[in-house]
Amino acid sequence: MNLVPVKDLLAEAERGGYAVGAFNCNNMEIVQAIVAAAEAERSPVIIQASQGAIKYAGIDYITALTKLAAEQATVPVALHLDHGTSFNQVMQCIRSGFSSVMIDGSKLTLAENIALTNKVIEAARPLGISVEAELGKIGGTEDDISVDEREAFFTDPEEAEKFVMATGVDSLAVAIGTAHGQYKGVPKLDFERLKKIKARVSLPIVLHGSSGVPDEAIKEAISLGVRKVNIDTNIREAFVLAARQVLNDNPKEIDPRKVLGPAREAATEIIREKIRVFGSNGKA
Numbered sequence: 001m002n003l004v005p006v007k008d009l010l011a012e013a014e015r016g017g018y019a020v021g022a023f024n025c026n027n028m029e030i031v032q033a034i035v036a037a038a039e040a041e042r043s044p045v046i047i048q049a050s051q052g053a054i055k056y057a058g059i060d061y062i063t064a065l066t067k068l069a070a071e072q073a074t075v076p077v078a079l080h081l082d083h084g085t086s087f088n089q090v091m092q093c094i095r096s097g098f099s100s101v102m103i104d105g106s107k108l109t110l111a112e113n114i115a116l117t118n119k120v121i122e123a124a125r126p127l128g129i130s131v132e133a134e135l136g137k138i139g140g141t142e143d144d145i146s147v148d149e150r151e152a153f154f155t156d157p158e159e160a161e162k163f164v165m166a167t168g169v170d171s172l173a174v175a176i177g178t179a180h181g182q183y184k185g186v187p188k189l190d191f192e193r194l195k196k197i198k199a200r201v202s203l204p205i206v207l208h209g210s211s212g213v214p215d216e217a218i219k220e221a222i223s224l225g226v227r228k229v230n231i232d233t234n235i236r237e238a239f240v241l242a243a244r245q246v247l248n249d250n251p252k253e254i255d256p257r258k259v260l261g262p263a264r265e266a267a268t269e270i271i272r273e274k275i276r277v278f279g280s281n282g283k284a
Helices: 006-016 028-043 051-057 059-072 088-098 110-127 155-168 193-201 215-223 233-249 256-278
Strands: 022-025 046-051 075-082 100-105 132-137 139-142 145-147 172-173 205-207 225-232
Touching: 006 022, 006 132, 006 172, 022 028, 022 075, 022 132, 022 256, 028 046, 028 059, 028 132, 046 051, 046 059, 046 215, 051 059, 059 075, 059 088, 059 110, 075 088, 075 132, 088 110, 088 256, 100 110, 100 172, 110 132, 132 155, 132 225, 139 256, 155 193, 193 215, 215 225, 215 256, 225 233, 225 256
Parallel strands: 022 046, 022 225, 046 075, 075 100, 100 132, 132 172, 172 205, 205 225
Antiparallel strands: 139 145
16 A cells, blocks of 8 residues: 555544554664564554664665555555654655655744744645654654753643644654653653643644653553654664674674574564554554
């Protein structure tokens, strides 16, 4: 089937009370792992490309790989730009064939963020492409997107209401205690803040930096309105650990297929586990 907009998947998730996993890809094997996991679990899925993935693989390669995977899949697949940095980059992804984009204006003032988001919506909506925005800074580091812990701040529920009313964006990423990258300890999510945000806005909420967050905390966030959960670090960990194990066991191995094959299988398994936590299994 063809790539679908993220907003369509999240609308179904809103009705069903579950979340859809958004899994970052960097190469062919990870794209294959994401779709294989979704097929095995009969789940809709979002493949997303970060700044690092775009620099590493290139927009055209990512689009071609994901389009092929979607065409061969029997479950809904979306291709999403993660943390778009500018209007020009968003337009480049749209021209390439992405079905969904995120514009990250979280470092801007509220008024500037609203203006940039509306500019993207004006260009994307007539094409049926969904738009995600971010309000509040999410700590940690994800490829070239870095926010110092001192700068990170939680999303203000009142600002969230103003932002959504001023933009009509399709989904909103909020900062409630998660961070990009590997955690130094166990993250504690601000569920009361999430409740207040959801009470003020009716659109799907997005949770970034979810690798390393305990399953029960993820489930609680989903029960409070989170409909898209981003996972990247856990995939990298599983992928690299499996590849490293092969090379440790067989130091003279030179066949990349024998290294990357087990890595792909390990990534598939961790993605299947996440899909079950999110409750989207059996929803395709």
